[in-house]
Amino acid sequence: MMQTKELQQKILRLKKEKDFCILAHTYQSHEILEIADFTGDSFALSRKATGVSEKNILMCGVRFMAETVKLLSPDKRVVIASGDAGCPMAEQFTRAEVEAWRKEHPEGIVVAYVNTTTDLKRACDYCVTSASAVKIVSRLPDDREILFIPDKNLGSYVAKKLPTKKLVFWNGGCPIHNSITLKELQTAKEQHPEALVLTHPECASEVVSASDFIGSTTEIMDYAAKSEASSFIIGTENNIVTHLQYELPEKQFYPLSKRLICADMRLTSLPDVLSALEGTGGLEIELDGDTLREARVCIDRMIEMG
Numbered sequence: 001m002m003q004t005k006e007l008q009q010k011i012l013r014l015k016k017e018k019d020f021c022i023l024a025h026t027y028q029s030h031e032i033l034e035i036a037d038f039t040g041d042s043f044a045l046s047r048k049a050t051g052v053s054e055k056n057i058l059m060c061g062v063r064f065m066a067e068t069v070k071l072l073s074p075d076k077r078v079v080i081a082s083g084d085a086g087c088p089m090a091e092q093f094t095r096a097e098v099e100a101w102r103k104e105h106p107e108g109i110v111v112a113y114v115n116t117t118t119d120l121k122r123a124c125d126y127c128v129t130s131a132s133a134v135k136i137v138s139r140l141p142d143d144r145e146i147l148f149i150p151d152k153n154l155g156s157y158v159a160k161k162l163p164t165k166k167l168v169f170w171n172g173g174c175p176i177h178n179s180i181t182l183k184e185l186q187t188a189k190e191q192h193p194e195a196l197v198l199t200h201p202e203c204a205s206e207v208v209s210a211s212d213f214i215g216s217t218t219e220i221m222d223y224a225a226k227s228e229a230s231s232f233i234i235g236t237e238n239n240i241v242t243h244l245q246y247e248l249p250e251k252q253f254y255p256l257s258k259r260l261i262c263a264d265m266r267l268t269s270l271p272d273v274l275s276a277l278e279g280t281g282g283l284e285i286e287l288d289g290d291t292l293r294e295a296r297v298c299i300d301r302m303i304e305m306g
């Protein structure tokens with residue numbers, strides 16, 4: 001079996017030869033981040049990809065992320081390294097369900113978190129990221145019902161910040177972040193009383209309310225880097241704990257819970273990346289013209305408003 005370094009060198013060589021740009025979401029493992037051209041949140045990666053010269057993009061992440069890259073760069077060939085990596089939250093609701101709601105609420109507005117399928121985005125008015133959700137919803141009218149999907153927790157976080165908005169939710173959310181309990185937060189705090197608690201708004205509202213800082217993955221990483229505090233309890237995917245500890249060795253990082261592991265995000269391995277570049281693995285993302293055009297509408301509005 002090839003060693004990690006050997007595999008990484010082979011990937012870096014092949015990437016150049018085959019004209020690929022590699023994107024890796026920050027929930028990926030450290031060894032994958034090391035071979036990526038860009039790392040970050042899903043939407044930030046999609047925007048980065050629009051400015052690269054390579055004709056091929058390889059996404060190390062989950063399917064909706066690769067689809068978002070394709071939506072923003074339809075002329076590029078977009079491949080996901082692990083074709084089996086989906087996001088359970090992104091697949092919780094269908095376009096047909098959203099269209100049925102719209103029929104019953106003709107004045108209603110539908111806001112979709114970027115963590116949704118491309119097909120569902122076709123039926124939505126606005127797309128948001130966890131970092132832009134409050135800003136974008138704040139610009140929507142107070143007197144119209146706003147269906148915020150799929151994440152009830154992120155929606156509740158937005159609703160608390162914007163009490164004049166008529167937000168409604170369905171019962172969706174990230175099974176990983178939503179599984180974290182207040183009791184776990186309290187236990188982590190007892191073990192590390194000096195540490196600040198930084199959580200993602202996909203966590204349940206009682207967990208978010210008991211945190212010192214709430215933000216997207218990138219915002220959590222920036223906050224930890226800039227903060228004068230020296231220890232932190234991290235309430236998002238545990239690979240972020242590893243990355244932060246690597247980037248900021250003078251500070252201490254603790255996972256809020258050992259269970260904060262996204263199995264889909266962990267599916268991608270270096271051999272997957274290699275076989276995707278070799279053309280024997282990975283999955284090319286293909287979206288037809290109607291899908292590309294219709295799903296782009298809510299994304300373009302997000303870019304305009306965000």
Ligand code: SF4
Pocket residue numbers: 062086087088089090115174175176177237262263264265
């Ligand atoms: S952590 Fe949650 S939202 Fe992110 S990919 Fe995994 S299941 Fe989806």
